Amino acid sequence: MTAGHNRRDVITGGAAALGLFLIGGNQVWATPSQAAARNFTPQILTQSQSQALSTLAEHLVPGSAKGGVSAYVDTQLKAGPNSLLMAKYVGVPVEQQKGFYLSALDAVASAISDKPVAAVAEAMASDTVPGWQGPPASYVFFLLRADALDVTYGSQAGFSDLDIPYSAHIRPETAW
Amino acid sequence: MIQNSPDTVIVGAGAAGLALAARLAQAGESVVVLEAGAQRSTSDMISSQIWARKLKWSAAAVEESGTHPVGHAFNAGSGTGGSAAHHYGVWLRLHQEDFSVQRDHNRSLDWPITYQDLKPYYDRVQDAIGISGDHVAEVWRPPGAPYPMPPLPVFAQGRILDRGFQATGRRTAPLPLAINSVPRNGRAPCQFDGWCDAGCPIGALANPLVTSLPKALSAGADIRYDAQVIRVLRDSNRANHIRAVEYAQHGKRHQLVAKRFIIAAFTVQTSRILLNSSLNKQPAPGNRYDQLGRYLTTHPAGTIFGLFDDETTPHLGVSGGQLLCHDDYANKGQTGGFGSSQWLIANAIKPHDLLGYGTSRPDVIGGELRPWLQRAAKHLANMTLVVEDISSPDNRVTLSEVRDDAGMPKAHTHHDIAPEVANRWQQRIDEGEEIFRAAGATEVWHGPRVAMHIMGGTVMGDDEKKSVTDTFGRVHDTDNLYVSGPSLFPSSGAVNPTFTLTALAERQGDHLLGTPVNDALHA
Numbered sequence: 001m002t003a004g005h006n007r008r009d010v011i012t013g014g015a016a017a018l019g020l021f022l023i024g025g026n027q028v029w030a031t032p033s034q035a036a037a038r039n040f041t042p043q044i045l046t047q048s049q050s051q052a053l054s055t056l057a058e059h060l061v062p063g064s065a066k067g068g069v070s071a072y073v074d075t076q077l078k079a080g081p082n083s084l085l086m087a088k089y090v091g092v093p094v095e096q097q098k099g100f101y102l103s104a105l106d107a108v109a110s111a112i113s114d115k116p117v118a119a120v121a122e123a124m125a126s127d128t129v130p131g132w133q134g135p136p137a138s139y140v141f142f143l144l145r146a147d148a149l150d151v152t153y154g155s156q157a158g159f160s161d162l163d164i165p166y167s168a169h170i171r172p173e174t175a176w
Numbered sequence: 177m178i179q180n181s182p183d184t185v186i187v188g189a190g191a192a193g194l195a196l197a198a199r200l201a202q203a204g205e206s207v208v209v210l211e212a213g214a215q216r217s218t219s220d221m222i223s224s225q226i227w228a229r230k231l232k233w234s235a236a237a238v239e240e241s242g243t244h245p246v247g248h249a250f251n252a253g254s255g256t257g258g259s260a261a262h263h264y265g266v267w268l269r270l271h272q273e274d275f276s277v278q279r280d281h282n283r284s285l286d287w288p289i290t291y292q293d294l295k296p297y298y299d300r301v302q303d304a305i306g307i308s309g310d311h312v313a314e315v316w317r318p319p320g321a322p323y324p325m326p327p328l329p330v331f332a333q334g335r336i337l338d339r340g341f342q343a344t345g346r347r348t349a350p351l352p353l354a355i356n357s358v359p360r361n362g363r364a365p366c367q368f369d370g371w372c373d374a375g376c377p378i379g380a381l382a383n384p385l386v387t388s389l390p391k392a393l394s395a396g397a398d399i400r401y402d403a404q405v406i407r408v409l410r411d412s413n414r415a416n417h418i419r420a421v422e423y424a425q426h427g428k429r430h431q432l433v434a435k436r437f438i439i440a441a442f443t444v445q446t447s448r449i450l451l452n453s454s455l456n457k458q459p460a461p462g463n464r465y466d467q468l469g470r471y472l473t474t475h476p477a478g479t480i481f482g483l484f485d486d487e488t489t490p491h492l493g494v495s496g497g498q499l500l501c502h503d504d505y506a507n508k509g510q511t512g513g514f515g516s517s518q519w520l521i522a523n524a525i526k527p528h529d530l531l532g533y534g535t536s537r538p539d540v541i542g543g544e545l546r547p548w549l550q551r552a553a554k555h556l557a558n559m560t561l562v563v564e565d566i567s568s569p570d571n572r573v574t575l576s577e578v579r580d581d582a583g584m585p586k587a588h589t590h591h592d593i594a595p596e597v598a599n600r601w602q603q604r605i606d607e608g609e610e611i612f613r614a615a616g617a618t619e620v621w622h623g624p625r626v627a628m629h630i631m632g633g634t635v636m637g638d639d640e641k642k643s644v645t646d647t648f649g650r651v652h653d654t655d656n657l658y659v660s661g662p663s664l665f666p667s668s669g670a671v672n673p674t675f676t677l678t679a680l681a682e683r684q685g686d687h688l689l690g691t692p693v694n695d696a697l698h699a
Contacts, residue, residue, distance in 0.1 A: 060541045084229045086530060089250035093237030121541065146535050149528040153549065154226050161546075162527060162553040164491050167369040168223035169377045 019075035032068025032075065032151060042070065044077040044098060045105065052109035053144065059117045060141075061148035069151045077101055086146045091139075100135055104144075107134030182206040182398070184688075185421055185434040187405045187449065189213075190258020191674055192660040192681045193440035194388035199685035201395035208432065209392070210403040210423050212441070213255030218385050221261075221375030225529040228374035231255070231262040235404070236580035236587075238444055242571070244593035246474045247627035250530070252442050255401070257375075257384045259442055260674060264372050264496035265381045266520060267307050267354040267675035269298050272318050273506060274516070274564075274669035281508055284567040285471060285666035288638045288647045291318055297679035305382045305678070306360045309352030316502035325357045328366060333488040333557045334498035334522035340615025341501055341521075344607075348499040351520060354382035354675070355494055370524030372495035373531075381494075402426065406584050407453040408437055408461060408657060415458070418657045424582040436688070438649075439634075440660040440681075443472070447573035447633040447663065448587040450644075450651070462634060462644035462651040462659075469573035471635045472591055473565040473668040476601045477628035479523075480608040481536055481558045482617030488557045490533075493524040496672075497560065504604070505670065508564065513600025515564030516670035519608065523558055533558070536623050557617070561608060562628060563601045564670040566594045573633050591627075601625055629673050631665040648687040649680070660684055 020027045021035040022043055030038065042050040050070040058065035076083045076097075083094045092100045111120045111129050123129040124137040134140065152158055159166045184200050186193045189211035201207045212235055221231075233252035240246060253259030272291040277284040299321040309323040327350030330338070341348045355376075356365045366380040379386040392399070403425045411417040420433045439446045447469040454460040462468050497520035505516045527534045533552045534540075540548045571592060575585040605622050612620045637643025640652040649664055651657040660681050662673045669676075 061545060062542065063546075081234060082230075084226050086229070088229060088234070089232055089247070090530060093249065094234065095237060118542075125538065142538050145538055145541070146528070146530075149532070149534045150226055153534060154224070154526075154528040158527070162550050164527070164553050166223070167367070167371075167491075169367070169369065169371055170219070170222050172222050172224045172227065 019071070019078070021071060021075065032071035033066065034068070035071035036066060036068035040071055042074040045070065045074050045102070048109045049102065049105035050074065052105050052112060055112060055117050056108050056121060057144055057148035059121055060145045061152050064148035064152045067151040069148050072151050073101060073147055086150065087143055090143070092143070103134045104140040107132055107137070108140070181433045182208045183434065184208075184436045184438060185210065185432055186438045186440055187421065188258060188439070188441035188445070188661070189256050189384070189399055190253065190440060190442060190661065191260035191384055192677050193258070193438070194384040194392055195678055195681040196438055196440065196660055196685055197397045197399075198388040198391035198395060199682070200688065201392055201397040203689050207392070207397040208434070209397060209399040210405050210421065210432070211256065211399060211401050212404040212445070213253075213401065215401040216256040216261065216385070218375070218377040218379060221377040223369070223371045223374055225374065225526050225532070228262060231375060236584075239576050239578070239586060239588040240591075241588070242591040244474070244476060244591055244625070244627060246444070246472065246589050246591050246630045248444055248589065248630065251474075251627065251630050252444065256389065260383050261375050261385065262373055263383065263674055264494065264672075265354040266496040266672040267352055268671035269318055269320060270294075270669045270671055270676050271316070271505060271516070273508065274667065277508065277667050281514070283514065285635060285637070285642070287666050288636055288643075294676070294679050294683065295320060297682045298675065301675070301678050301682050305354055305387055306356060306363070307352050307354050308357035310350045313349035314352065314500065315347060315349065316505055323352060325360060327351075328353060328355060328357045328368070328494065328498070330498050331368070331489055331492040331522070332486065333490050333493065336484055336486050336488055337521050337557050337559060337611070337615050338499060340611035340613070343614040344611055346501055346503045346611070348501050348521060351497045351500045353494060353496055356380045366494060368492050368494065368524070370491055370493060370495055370526065400425070404582055404584070405441065405449050406582065407449060408439070409453070410455065410458070416654050418461070418654055436656045436658070438658045438660055442661060443630040443633050443663040444573055444587050444589055446659055446661060448575065448585075450634065451573070451575050452585060461654050461657055464653055465641045467635075467642065467644050469633050470569045470571070471567040471632040471666065472571040472573055472589060472630070473567055473632045473665065474591060474627040475565060475629050475668060475670065476563045476593060476597060477626050478561045478601065478605050479531070479536070479558055479623040480561070480605065480612055481533060481556060481621050481623070482612040482615070483552065483619040484555050484557060484615070484617055486616070487554050489554070490525050490556045490558070491553070493522060495524050496520060498522040512603040513598070514566065514594070514596035515600045517561060517563045517600060517604050518670050520560040520562065523560055525556070525558055527553065537621070557612070557615075559608065561601070561604050562670050562672070563597060563604065565668040566597055567632060567635070567667050568592070568594070571632075598625070629662065629668070631662040631668050631673055634659045634663040635666040636664045637666060649684050658684065658688075
């Protein structure tokens with residue numbers, strides 16, 4: 001890159017956050033938030049797991065359900081080795097992510113089926129969820145909260161909400 | 177002219193591999209670089225912490241164990257530039273005392289060279305690559321040429337944290353960075369937007385895509401991507417001679433014959449490739465005395481966070497930090513633990529991702545989160561602690577029983593932290609929180625102990641019974657197999673390794689080309 005190419009936003013990037021989502025029986029290119037708004041059908045997660053993720057994430061990071069956290073996780077798990085979930089560098093390699101998330105979200109779904117999500121979240125943080133079966137609850141809490149932060153505040157809109165200049169060198173075409 | 181039997185095959189297109197590719201190709205050698213990851217250019221580097229994860233290691237996972245795992249997936253890279261594509265450009269020299277830890281403290285290993293041996297190469301690389309800094313203010317800096325560029329500016333976050341260092345009797349200096357503070361060598365100056373982790377598409381930060389890669393390509397080096405090296409193959413007539421490398425590309429196995437081979441695949445993968453090169457009960461190259469993979473080190477690191485009444489503008493600057501403190505560096509044996517340490521002060525920071533401030537406080541949730549993040553976005557400060565590791569033969573890379581998609585055994589790393597190193601880390605974290613309070617922080621916390629940088633495994637030394645390579649990185653029991661990169665480090669010091677590994681590669685280049693550095697430079 002030469003000194004003549006030193007301005008922010010100079011290059012159109014190709015960081016497609018778009019994914020193929022099953023919406024109304026058709027495969028549709030959409031962002032996670034668009035997929036959430038259009039009531040997408042998850043392709044890796046079950047409806048129960050998807051709903052549990054949205055419910056818990058929304059409690060932890062308000063705005064993340066509308067931001068499409070379930071669609072985001074679902075499409076990243078579908079990406080296999082190309083997954084961009086933060087889990088890849090905190091102990092859940094991409095080849096193990098699907099099993100990790102399915103097991104973790106089954107445990108979340110089970111826990112919130114008979115307790116308020118606030119109580120479940122508090123118990124998860126301290127690994128005291130009765131009958132929890134899955135990866136360590138506090139670890140799941142940390143990762144799902146991080147995913148929700150990614151969706152809600154890891155974009156230009158999220159930065160704007162916090163009044164931080166995004167100042168991209170190469171601006172993402174879509175959410176990230 | 178690309179040949180099927182080049183002079184040199186280099187494994188890995190990271191900082192060390194591309195530096196040597198450029199050096200050898202410019203001298204007229206035919207060079208092929210085999211890179212396991214994808215091809216990338218600066219125009220691929222999207223400003224997004226989520227996108228940035230593409231630059232991290234993405235091939236077969238490394239199995240990790242021990243009380244302080246090395247964090248391979250976070251620290252390693254993949255594709256053009258390797259881990260240097262996402263490095264922060266903190267280019268510091270090892271101190272003179274880092275080369276003699278065994279002799280001075282009966283711990284770790286000694287380097288087979290001294291600081292004086294490496295000094296001319298630090299100076300040469302510094303001039304070629306460009307470092308911004310203030311060598312006068314950096315009172316702890318070992319001898320060397322002045323930095324060729326003035327330091328980057330200090331923003332509010334740095335000025336505020338500096339109050340704490342001054343109030344507690346400590347000194348700071350501008351952080352030396354391989355980031356342009358002014359236009360230099362056709363590269364633009366930094367814009368202070370903190371996207372270093374996602375790669376620097378404007379070319380201000382000296383990652384290999386804008387330094388050694390263009391030189392290597394213009395000199396005719398052939399870089400082959402998605403080419404995973406499986407093993408090196410010995411010559412059937414000369415056991416100490418490597419004939420070829422075997423690699424997998426697009427589902428097929430290939431062999432590439434060459435006169436010389438350089439494994440520069442970053443610490444863990446370099447050991448993995450060599451360990452997998454044992455054949456017919458013949459020990460792997462460099463492993464006649466079971467030294468291959470041993471002395472794996474990583475810097476125990478941590479982050480101090482604080483909130484201030486002042487506006488800190490923590491989004492401004494570069495990811496590596498604005499200021500440096502090495503006041504405690506030289507006193508490795510200081511009471512309270514063992515090892516050198518450094519503070520990288522006032523890192524530019526984002527709200528999310530592993531190192532983000534939002535992630536640092538999992539206790540803040542629900543309706544409290546957004547106002548907390550809004551406050552932190554204006555009033556948060558942070559700094560990073562880096563602590564020296566102790567080299568231990570029991571911390572090592574081995575091969576797993578599990579194989580990857582190419583049929584190659586995965587790597588397993590085991591790394592325990594020595595209690596006296598863990599104690600040093602905790603001691604400094606406590607001191608760091610005191611510094612924040614002295615600077616006026618109204619709330620202070622710290623992150624967990626993490627692993628930063630990975631070194632060792634194919635350490636250099638004079639004695640084959642205690643090392644894997646000689647002082648130029650040649651694997652002891654071979655005549656044409658070399659290793660380059662941080663895997664050569666016998667001990668870790670407490671500074672970021674990229675400057676040192678690049679200086680070592682430069683020294684290797686002189687050796688390989690038979691043009692030793694001018695003795696006058698040693699003066």
